[in-house]
Amino acid sequence: MRSNVASRSASASHEDDMILRYTLGERLNHWFGALTYAYLLITGLAFWSPYFFWLAALVGGGSTARFWHPWFGLAFSASLFWMFKDWRQDMRVDNSDRAWGRVISNYIRNEDDKLPPTTRFNYGQKLFFWGMCYSVILLLLSGVALWYTEALPWSLRYVRYTAILIHASVAFITIGLFLIHVYMSAILEKGSLASMIHGKVTAAWAWTFHRIWYDDLRGASRSKQ
Numbered sequence: 001m002r003s004n005v006a007s008r009s010a011s012a013s014h015e016d017d018m019i020l021r022y023t024l025g026e027r028l029n030h031w032f033g034a035l036t037y038a039y040l041l042i043t044g045l046a047f048w049s050p051y052f053f054w055l056a057a058l059v060g061g062g063s064t065a066r067f068w069h070p071w072f073g074l075a076f077s078a079s080l081f082w083m084f085k086d087w088r089q090d091m092r093v094d095n096s097d098r099a100w101g102r103v104i105s106n107y108i109r110n111e112d113d114k115l116p117p118t119t120r121f122n123y124g125q126k127l128f129f130w131g132m133c134y135s136v137i138l139l140l141l142s143g144v145a146l147w148y149t150e151a152l153p154w155s156l157r158y159v160r161y162t163a164i165l166i167h168a169s170v171a172f173i174t175i176g177l178f179l180i181h182v183y184m185s186a187i188l189e190k191g192s193l194a195s196m197i198h199g200k201v202t203a204a205w206a207w208t209f210h211r212i213w214y215d216d217l218r219g220a221s222r223s224k225q
């Protein structure tokens with residue numbers, strides 16, 4: 001299937017065959033989210049274990065990292081909130097996703113031609129998105145509790161213990177999601193990374209990977225003519 005895409009994209013190189021997948025605003029926000037997440041990942045790992053403390057040196061040392069980590073947490077949450085605002089409709093799970101989910105093994109084996117057509121985002125992308133949205137709520141709540149931990153009276157120490165547990169475990173869930181996301185979007189699916197840089201995909205790419213979305217766009221442009 002990948003070679004199919006390659007030959008299709010070769011014939012679809014003309015500007016007319018390009019489709020806007022991400023607006024400038026969506027792209028800027030995505031990369032802002034990616035950068036803030038990278039900072040949180042580096043500093044969070046440095047706080048979590050002495051084995052990773054050397055990472056703090058990459059971003060100005062331990063106390064600088066401790067000062068900025070919560071602020072970057074707020075910035076990342078704001079970025080995710082923006083993604084939620086932009087994409088929540090397109091991320092709705094529907095019957096096409098359930099059908100896709102039942103044959104996800106074909107996706108893992110790279111047999112995309114055996115997958116049912118998908119909307120703007122496939123089921124895996126939707127699960128990633130919702131996983132990140134719910135995680136950020138938990139990270140934000142537990143993070144604020146840890147930020148103002150001295151303000152908590154000793155009688156509420158279990159709030160602190162729970163916040164530590166939630167913050168670290170949810171952070172690890174997001175690391176798993178993040179690694180899968182980068183691998184699937186930026187490495188495995190040729191053309192995706194470019195779409196998050198200049199915004200466009202070939203018609204062949206859209207037809208191959210997100211056919212319902214492609215048909216909707218084509219239908220909408222035909223009805224305007």
Ligand code: HEM
Nearest residue numbers: 030033034037083121125128129132182185186192193196
């Ligand atoms: C260096 C890190 C990252 C890289 C290289 C990267 C790459 C990409 C690419 C190439 C796409 C387009 C996928 C497509 O349309 O087929 C994408 C979409 C997306 N990215 Fe990222 N991303 C990164 C970090 C993040 C982070 C930290 C988040 C946090 C939530 C995120 C959230 C999303 C979402 C929600 C989408 C749309 C759905 C999806 O494709 O999964 N990305 N990303």
